[in-house]
Amino acid sequence: MQLKVMENIMAANDMIARENRRLFDQHGLFVINFMSSPGAGKTTLLERTISALKNEFAIAVIEGDIRGQIDAERIERHGVPVLQINTGGECHLDANMIRNGLDEMDLSGKDLLIIENVGNLVCPAEFKVGENFKAMILSVPEGDDKPYKYPLMFKESRVLIINKIDLLGILDFNIQKVEETARALNPDMVIFHVSSKTGEGFDAWLDWLRKQIREAKRTN
């Protein structure tokens, strides 16, 4: 019975995600859904990414949080439009929350929509929202056992960004082990190593992202 309810919820979610996708395609919009544990550094990574790309692409952002708007305020300072979605207790964004949010956004002329999901290494991976791809951030202090313990997140993400590599010398974290266990779950995963604090590793991430956005524009 409970399973049945969940199946219905998932089917409804996927239907709305496809509608969102059609809307994104109409606007030629590239959409990334960023996920991570609380405190892995999503917002700081987005701030640096937006700062680097905002003169090349017209960017909009959706911030997902259970409550509050402190992340949206941080993003807003970079001069890009931000919509805050408060889930009111829900531990993830779903397609319907995004759809309702889109009613309040002007997507015309936008190239890139960045969605920052609720900090949670489990449930956000279950919900499609119409994105081009999901990206996950794993930070060095979280430890190198996470692919083993939270497999769905690693399976569903096209990209793994290992963040806070400035702490590699201080903390015990085997980056090769993470890459191997992540690729065992998802052989095509694209992996970057960055420090959102120092900027190390951002060139490779940004170059790859530019290429994805331009490629999608050509084929849309």
Added chain:
Amino acid sequence: MQLKVMENIMAANDMIARENRRLFDQHGLFVINFMSSPGAGKTTLLERTISALKNEFAIAVIEGDIRGQIDAERIERHGVPVLQINTGGECHLDANMIRNGLDEMDLSGKDLLIIENVGNLVCPAEFKVGENFKAMILSVPEGDDKPYKYPLMFKESRVLIINKIDLLGILDFNIQKVEETARALNPDMVIFHVSSKTGEGFDAWLDWLRKQIREAKRTN
């Protein structure tokens, strides 16, 4: 409709949690439900706590993970009985999972049952399992904005253990701000500062915990 389903699930959960509680009381068992983000250091903190208390109290442990048993293997090395519960995708432990687990445990003569929940700063806070109290661990690398963004976890936890304080000199983390925002949500919250790596701050936490267990034994 969806809300109704959730209400039924919660009512059923609370009923089973009360049954668990009756069983714990029959055995004079003190039960703590530990929660945190992935990688906040629950297992290391438990290892150090168990190591310090296992000659004073008979301890048993339940490890909750989506899959795998690497944490249970770490705990088992300390010579205490451990039961691994794999939730198979669920992002939290609920009362029924614990009840099913209890069928496989010998609780006779035990003083303290430690439950390590799935790493998640949202959903575990919603589910009672029959515990004496919930304890949450917040690690310094996660940042000092967490009470603001994940209020339920702070409201439901009797204890906040701020972990990885050995990183306070390296990372930007305002411990006073965390305490103030946490106490705004939960005025009676008991707060400890520890490093599970160096052992700093453990004496205060262990002394308080000893007192709670003995107090409960006297009044049971």
